[in-house]
């Protein structure tokens with residue numbers, strides 16, 4: 001099958017290219033240029049692609065042309081302004097990319113004759129966060145205070161409306177939480193920041209040590225997207241799924257930090273950041289029983305193995321080529 005991945009130059013996109021290739025699929029990508037230090041560049045992943053479009057999703061005309069030219073069987077739409085803190089700095093751009101960009105993808109997909117399924121990736125942050133221990137189900141109310149969460153909730157509602165009133169193709173929505181994994185060099189992401197501090201012998205400083213997050217491994221999350229696509233193709237009907245880990249991998253930022261410090265440089269002690277930063281939701285848990293029961297999806301990593309595979313990346317990935325490292329990680333994952 002031929003997959004078009006939007007956002008393929010980003011963190012999840014890079015892993016998804018290699019995962020789909022390991023399953024024997026053809027893959028094309030559409031996104032902006034990768035960051036200089038990115039998994040995509042380090043792995044020279046362009047070489048694995050049928051088409052590698054560098055196209056802004058806000059620009060409908062050229063986007064439509066690219067999708068028609070590519071003629072994919074499946075589109076997985078992940079291109080986004082994906083960072084909460086950046087969304088405070090660039091709210092207009094965040095809404096433009098995440099909402100208008102998604103609208104353009106929906107319209108381009110509608111005109112793509114061969115398309116068998118479209119999966120739109122949103123986030124667990126689309127749920128109206130009540131700040132309680134409640135696990136959000138797919139049917140729960142959406143909301144979002146910061147521009148990232150609100151724009152993703154808008155993209156989610158837009159996709160649901162499109163499913164119901166416009167598209168005849170099966171469109172799915174995948175809502176997943178924070179993922180971790182090797183090769184994430186984005187600003188303000190917890191593990192890269194931690195490793196950076198630790199490698200310099202600095203005591204890590206944490207923005208929100210008390211926040212509980214589901215520390216899902218990127219491969220478990222992406223595997224969920226593939227289960228979702230298979231279901232869309234098989235059943236030819238739209239659907240929405242959460243892909244979050246069970247309680248076992250839900251830990252606070254401080255628990256994660258303690259574990260990473262223990263594995264790397266036990267002499268360090270984390271401290272709370274004194275910088276006054278914008279609010280982020282403290283507690284966010286999703287209920288993934290629907291994906292488990294209906295798709296038979298399961299995560300393969302537990303908390304320790306997920307974190308260790310991530311930490312090992314930063315410790316060992318310079319010993320072999322990036323693509324080889326990724327392929328080994330994925331072979332091991334596929335065997336679990």
Ligand SMILES: NC(=O)c1ccc[n+]([C@@H]2O[C@H](COP(=O)([O-])OP(=O)(O)OC[C@H]3O[C@@H](n4cnc5c(N)ncnc54)[C@H](O)[C@@H]3O)[C@@H](O)[C@H]2O)c1
Nearest residue numbers: 007009010011012031032056057078079080082123178179
């Ligand atoms: N990483 C996480 O922890 C996480 C958690 C929940 C949801 N998500 C969602 O998963 C998806 C992928 O996340 P990621 O971590 O790989 O993000 P990332 O920031 O690493 O990559 C974003 C990708 O989107 C592309 N992009 C950004 N603006 C664009 C534009 N205007 N036109 C075309 N392409 C554009 C970038 O070029 C890049 O390829 C996003 O939709 C994100 O919101 C990520």
